[in-house]
Amino acid sequence: MSVKYFVIIAAIVLVLTPMASAKEISIGVLVDLSGPLTTYGNDIANTLKIAEKDINSYFAQKGEDYTVKFYVEDTKVDPKQALDKIQSLYSRGINLVIGPMGSGEVANIKDYVTSNKIIIVSPSSTALPTIIGFAKPSDKKYIFRFVGTDDLQTSAIASELRDAGIKGVVITYIGNAWGKGLYEEIKPKLKAMGIEVAKVVEYPEQTPADFSPYLSSLEDGVKKLADKYGYDKVGVVAFSYEEVYTMLAQTPDNSPLLSVVWFGCDGTAQSSKISNALDKVEKVGMYSTLFSSKGPAYSDLAKKYQEAGYKGTPYQYAMNAYDAAWVLAIAYADVVKEKGSYDPDAMVEEMKVVAEKYSNGDYGVQPVSGAIKLNEWNDRASGDYAIYYVSSAGKWEQAGLWKFATGKVEWTHKPVAPAPPKEKKTPTPEKTETAKPVKTEEKKTKTPGFEIIAGILAVALAVRLRRRT
Secondary structure, eight states: OOOOHHHHHHHHHHHHHHHHEEEEEEEEEEEOOOSSHHHHHHHHHHHHHHHHHHHHHHHHTTOOOOOEEEEEEEEOOOOHHHHHHHHHHHHHTOOOOOOOOSSSHHHHHHHHHHHHHEEEEESSSSSOTTTOOOOSSGGGTEEEEEOOOOHHHHHHHHHHHHHHOEEEEEEEEEEEEEHHHHHHHHHHHHHHHHHHEEEEEEEEESSOOOHHHHHHHHHHHHHHHHHHOGGGGGEEEEEEETTHOOOOOOOOTTTTGSSSSSEOOOOTTGGGGGGHHHHHHHHOOEEEEEEEOOTHHHHHHHHHHHHHHHHSOOOHHHHHHHHHHHHHHHHHHHHHHHSOOOHHHHHHHHHHHHHHHHHHTTOOOOOOSSOOOOTTTSSSOOEEEEEEEEEETTTTEEEEEEEEETTTTEESSSOOOOOOOOOOOOOOOOOOOOGGGHHHHHHHSOOOOOOOOHHHHHHHHHHHHHHHH
């Protein structure tokens, strides 16, 4: 081989070697793409496409030989599917995961995650750690959540009900760890505020095709409360996913459930599935809380989101997932540089350090979901809650903001109760001539044929008198 060709080949090798040696940071993504949280699941998947480009550009600019790649799996918010999918990811060598979305999913995979030291960061699981089976913080070592938990959300909802003047509620919830946890957490808070709970209706996690029996039970509770307080002081609280809009679609037009305000949560806020029963949703408002925290880089992400062809702006869960991707990627690179290879236990500790530095902008990039402060359970420790409702224009609009610092709602649009159901009037019988007492008495007095008999008697008397003469 000539020197000329050797030089050319050597140059090519030098150019290609950095590309070939770039270490892939493989991150699994467990989201709902075809179940009751598809609005948010698809949004997370779309936003992580932007995160992938941004993080890879960051590593390239820093001269670090890493690339991030996401492997998205659909769980349908089904705990069994979540376990199947994380087992599949782990068998492919993936031990970093964003998701799953639901607390029931987290509860079902926690043992597998812990035994295999898989690091997961859920952007949307909010049930309290004890509700999903963790006795102490060390049990939750490998499980992070970048969203406020339900002790915060239920405080926001209880304050919302109180400020809206609600005196009594009926509560319906999906029968999983998340739904039950929200109910159990809000129950003592409502009692402390003097808000009566007349009826509690749980429905199966596998969404029923027919909600009629559950709706009937809720109606009974609403009627009872309305008789006591009036419809304007009664509310329906729904700890549900997007199936609540199917529930409303099946609610009869004359149901008392459509004469009170409905209050949702982070499983219903800003859902595109309001189209299932838009006229009814507009009527009851569906005032829904959603963890709300925006950081310095939010507007930049929103711009990229629209440039990518996506409608609107990223939801909060997608923002949480975007930041989770950055923290995972940077922490992984730091651990490998320090240890020489990946170490999951070192990764857990590094995640806490990176989350704080990333929040402060120490890496030259800013968070999109605000400061990420983690508590001893590796959960986000604070945050405000926006309250959204469906306006008469058929769109989600912000009605207020619950402030963590004050524990109060700052309203821009207080809930307004729909019109109460119309009372059914008993029809008044039409008055007829035969129905008048006077007429009846006249008929009794004027015996049929009286005039004829009197005439016959008169003629007979006249004939007799004539014969005598």
